[in-house]
Amino acid sequence: MIEPNGSGSTLPGPTGPQVLFASVDEFLNWGRTNSLWFLQFATACCGIELMQTGCSRFDTDHLGMLPRSSPRAADVMIVAGTITHKMASRVRTLWEQMAEPRWVISMGSCANAGGPFSKYSYSVLNGIDKLIPVDVYVPGCPPRPEALIDGTEALKERIRKYQMFGIRDTEAIVIE
Amino acid sequence: MKNDELFGLLQVLYPDVSSTVAETGEIQWQVPTGIFLEVARTLKDDPRFAFDSLMCLSGLDLSKYPTAVKGEFVGELLACVYHLHSFEHGHEVCVSVTVPKDETASIPSVEPIWLVAGYFEREILDLYGIAFPGNHDPRRLMMPEDWIGHPLRKDYQYPSNYSTWELKREGQNFTSGPYA
Amino acid sequence: MSHEIQEQNDDLITINMGPHHPSTHGVLRLVIQTDGEMVKTCKPEIGYLHRSIEKIGENLEWYQFVPYTDRVDYVCSMNANLAYCLGVEALLNTKPETAVEIPLRADCIRVLFAELNRISSHLVGVGAAAMDMGAYTPFLHGITQREFINDIFEKTCGARLTYNYICIGGVMRDLHQGAEAEIRAFLDQLEPAMHSFNALITTNTIFRGRYAGVAPISREKAIAYGMVGPNLRASGVDWDLRRDRPYGIYPKLKFAVPVGGAYGGSKGVLGDCYDRYIVRLLEIVESIKICRQVLDMMPPPAEQADDPVGGYRVDVTKKLRTPPKGGIYTRVENPRGETGYYLVSDGSKMPYRLKIRTGSFTSLSIFETLVPGLMVSDVVALIGSLDIVLPEVDR
Numbered sequence: 001m002i003e004p005n006g007s008g009s010t011l012p013g014p015t016g017p018q019v020l021f022a023s024v025d026e027f028l029n030w031g032r033t034n035s036l037w038f039l040q041f042a043t044a045c046c047g048i049e050l051m052q053t054g055c056s057r058f059d060t061d062h063l064g065m066l067p068r069s070s071p072r073a074a075d076v077m078i079v080a081g082t083i084t085h086k087m088a089s090r091v092r093t094l095w096e097q098m099a100e101p102r103w104v105i106s107m108g109s110c111a112n113a114g115g116p117f118s119k120y121s122y123s124v125l126n127g128i129d130k131l132i133p134v135d136v137y138v139p140g141c142p143p144r145p146e147a148l149i150d151g152t153e154a155l156k157e158r159i160r161k162y163q164m165f166g167i168r169d170t171e172a173i174v175i176e
Numbered sequence: 177m178k179n180d181e182l183f184g185l186l187q188v189l190y191p192d193v194s195s196t197v198a199e200t201g202e203i204q205w206q207v208p209t210g211i212f213l214e215v216a217r218t219l220k221d222d223p224r225f226a227f228d229s230l231m232c233l234s235g236l237d238l239s240k241y242p243t244a245v246k247g248e249f250v251g252e253l254l255a256c257v258y259h260l261h262s263f264e265h266g267h268e269v270c271v272s273v274t275v276p277k278d279e280t281a282s283i284p285s286v287e288p289i290w291l292v293a294g295y296f297e298r299e300i301l302d303l304y305g306i307a308f309p310g311n312h313d314p315r316r317l318m319m320p321e322d323w324i325g326h327p328l329r330k331d332y333q334y335p336s337n338y339s340t341w342e343l344k345r346e347g348q349n350f351t352s353g354p355y356a
Numbered sequence: 357m358s359h360e361i362q363e364q365n366d367d368l369i370t371i372n373m374g375p376h377h378p379s380t381h382g383v384l385r386l387v388i389q390t391d392g393e394m395v396k397t398c399k400p401e402i403g404y405l406h407r408s409i410e411k412i413g414e415n416l417e418w419y420q421f422v423p424y425t426d427r428v429d430y431v432c433s434m435n436a437n438l439a440y441c442l443g444v445e446a447l448l449n450t451k452p453e454t455a456v457e458i459p460l461r462a463d464c465i466r467v468l469f470a471e472l473n474r475i476s477s478h479l480v481g482v483g484a485a486a487m488d489m490g491a492y493t494p495f496l497h498g499i500t501q502r503e504f505i506n507d508i509f510e511k512t513c514g515a516r517l518t519y520n521y522i523c524i525g526g527v528m529r530d531l532h533q534g535a536e537a538e539i540r541a542f543l544d545q546l547e548p549a550m551h552s553f554n555a556l557i558t559t560n561t562i563f564r565g566r567y568a569g570v571a572p573i574s575r576e577k578a579i580a581y582g583m584v585g586p587n588l589r590a591s592g593v594d595w596d597l598r599r600d601r602p603y604g605i606y607p608k609l610k611f612a613v614p615v616g617g618a619y620g621g622s623k624g625v626l627g628d629c630y631d632r633y634i635v636r637l638l639e640i641v642e643s644i645k646i647c648r649q650v651l652d653m654m655p656p657p658a659e660q661a662d663d664p665v666g667g668y669r670v671d672v673t674k675k676l677r678t679p680p681k682g683g684i685y686t687r688v689e690n691p692r693g694e695t696g697y698y699l700v701s702d703g704s705k706m707p708y709r710l711k712i713r714t715g716s717f718t719s720l721s722i723f724e725t726l727v728p729g730l731m732v733s734d735v736v737a738l739i740g741s742l743d744i745v746l747p748e749v750d751r
Contacts (some may be wrong), residue, residue: 041376043383044405044747045430045517055499069378085338086320087383087404090375113345119353120415121408122327122334126345142517198682200450228579234698234711242702259685292582295721318403318750328411
């Protein structure tokens, strides 16, 4: 918790205490949650909903989330859309290229578990968690923009507890 | 011109072609593989036909298609169905070529005649296994290069894994379907 | 796969515009060989979104397949639903025992929603093309209008993107209360919005400079490569399935068909990227006219759902268990070209073969021949102007 120090070591001034104390993790996590840049990885229908979430009505820009094309510049990878066997190795490569700390949001039924194509399709990967570790699952076909923003807020709760030298929380969050 | 008039004109030039009518009223012209390339060229170049547009080229696996006799199927055959359209005259026609379903299944490529056929034929090569000698780029189109088998055939067995992962997901308890 | 490329001249650089790329409108891989900035060869690789929808169709019953048609072209789901439903109804209509008579109101709702979806699909297509050129604002304007259409659809059928609304026999539910007034209000505010959209990019010097004269497709080449839809009309071929092979209530509607004509000013050529863009903008205007005509001729709702004038759906479940045996090919004008369904039925309740022929597939087949001689940034402009969505290509 970042709180101003109430006694003693504050500088004098008209607006009150001007020195705040926090741990390095809290400070960096504050920066990360308010400026979470996502990798614009859109394959199929959920990609259009991701785009519409980024546009004027459900703006992600006011939450600090910008779409980035390069995995090196991204914090979170939102896998939106169906992943096929041909595409799967590329998903893994992109995830490996992201710099730590990195998180993954699996958006839509197809990325969660194969979606409507899981039963009869020979070419669809039934869920990206076969290849990369997922932090948040957002169900829907496609999920509403509000559901996706709910997922990013849940992820931000996890990011606030992230510790650079601690043990990472790997339990997945499922949005209802 | 009507379909039977056009067919009459074609049969004068190539007596081996035949015509079948299905229950839905669809008239298919059956052309043997040997003369198919000349027939296609005539259909494009002859001004009475002038079929300058190949609307659709689909593959078909006839091995489970029922005949008039109950319980009997057509046989181990693959077919390619060409839907042609003429911008000049406005008529449309459906041409079908049948080949046996084994390693020698091949139909001459019509890519030199209708350029759009390149991608259609690559897709049929990938998903049905019919070879098209004459196609400028005979590679798989949809499936990965190291995929084994031709998925749209009726007797296709789904593999249990690809690369390092399994196709089915644990926890998915299907009681029917290919993974059951 | 890259073996044949390595045999060639080693002065060329091989660039991979890989499946993950912000400007390729989906998972399309382009292996480009360039000599500096000029492109020498380009091989598109597809199949990264091949979801085996045709095989799924062979394992489901006729009416169960309708949600999958949404996913074939998700930007214009209503048109995609309509294409399949018209195909199945045409199959059923070949025999008098299974013939289906769609109520007039259901037909009007179908055409109205298909045209509204055409507007929203063109807005996305044109906006995304402008975004690829670096202009982000027109995309936002386009999506704002699209959100209004999404609201109308959501109040009627519950979904924002993959509607599953048009079904075999009519539509799933009737229009919601106040739908007609809402649609009229939306159309009234769309026309001035299109003017402002137009003013942003159509006469913009940079946009015109990047689009006019780039990759022209001649009339003969367009027909030979099987181009359809706005891409074909931009090359000068006056062919629109809504007018030339009409279906539904289109015979009763009056609308013009925009055709390309080297609109790009002094550098414009017939069939270039600028023509394809202009044809789409003009089609939005025509769709607004069609929507207004349909709203004027729509009959009021009736009590019974299968009333032949005011109903919204007839029950076809019994007829779908024993459809006529054989094949049929139907085609419908989608925003991306003609979508053809070749349905083969063996008389049972599941399709035997379900082939989907989409417009984007053939738009991509011409790609290899157009690219040599362009610069790399023109390749991006070309993909944007052809308005390709990858699930249509890969299915």
